[in-house]
Amino acid sequence: xxxxxxxxxxxxxxxxxxxxxxxxxxxxxxxxxxxxxxxxxxxxxxxxxxxxxxxxxxxxxxxxxxxxxxxxxxxxxxxxxxxxxxxxxxxxxxxxxxxxxxxxxxxxxxxx
Amino acid sequence: xxxxxxxxxxxxxxxxxxxxxxxxxxxxxxxxxxxxxxxxxxxxxxxxxxxxxxxxxxxxxxxxxxxxxxxxxxxxxxxxxxxxxxxxxxxxxxxxxxxxxxxxxxxxxxxxxxxxxxx
Numbered sequence: 001x002x003x004x005x006x007x008x009x010x011x012x013x014x015x016x017x018x019x020x021x022x023x024x025x026x027x028x029x030x031x032x033x034x035x036x037x038x039x040x041x042x043x044x045x046x047x048x049x050x051x052x053x054x055x056x057x058x059x060x061x062x063x064x065x066x067x068x069x070x071x072x073x074x075x076x077x078x079x080x081x082x083x084x085x086x087x088x089x090x091x092x093x094x095x096x097x098x099x100x101x102x103x104x105x106x107x108x109x110x111x112x
Numbered sequence: 113x114x115x116x117x118x119x120x121x122x123x124x125x126x127x128x129x130x131x132x133x134x135x136x137x138x139x140x141x142x143x144x145x146x147x148x149x150x151x152x153x154x155x156x157x158x159x160x161x162x163x164x165x166x167x168x169x170x171x172x173x174x175x176x177x178x179x180x181x182x183x184x185x186x187x188x189x190x191x192x193x194x195x196x197x198x199x200x201x202x203x204x205x206x207x208x209x210x211x212x213x214x215x216x217x218x219x220x221x222x223x224x225x226x227x228x229x230x231x
Contacts, residue, residue, distance in 0.1 A: 033217060035216070045157065047220075050217040092157075101218070103156060103159065106157070
């Protein structure tokens with residue numbers, strides 16, 4: 001079955017840029033769209049990137065998504081980090097082999 | 113404004129049953145597929161089930177197959193999850209989520225309802 005692997009945690013200083021990776025276990029990560037969700041403590045997830053690189057209205061352009069087929073991975077990049085960006089981030093895609101939606105394990109972003 | 117409001121969570125004994133509801137508003141409910149996603153305490157997100165806009169296509173995670181049933185009532189703008197034979201490991205916050213233009217994306221999320229399975 002298809003799995004997505006994320007780093008457990010990343011940290012960076014305010015104003016800097018951070019990239020969170022999401023690596024597919026098999027097949028091509030480009031076969032299905034990748035989404036990224038932000039979850040602040042005690043809150044529900046919200047979408048920050050959908051369909052690989054699209055931003056919902058209201059999400060600042062400091063957030064961007066990309067796909068790298070050569071490494072079979074997706075990335076979420078947040079530039080100009082703010083303390084309010086501190087949250088858990090989850091990547092998500094779809095496993096066509098068993099019709100399952102798949103989440104990465106989540107990455108805790110600390111902005112300090 | 114899109115709103116998804118879950119209800120029906122609570123404390124239930126192992127082996128018991130519970131029915132979750134998700135009331136949708138702010139969009140044409142009958143046009144979008146829906147999902148249930150859960151999150152155990154301190155853990156990550158786990159997809160549970162999918163239902164297409166017309167209920168013609170339904171999928172389940174292996175962990176709940178045969179025990180949970182997803183359904184919807186487009187006339188009532190509501191999504192449901194019937195949970196039977198509940199286990200300790202089903203303890204989680206359950207979120208309903210609406211798909212985007214791509215059914216793969218979980219574009220909008222509700223606030224969740226907590227299900228606790230314990231004796």
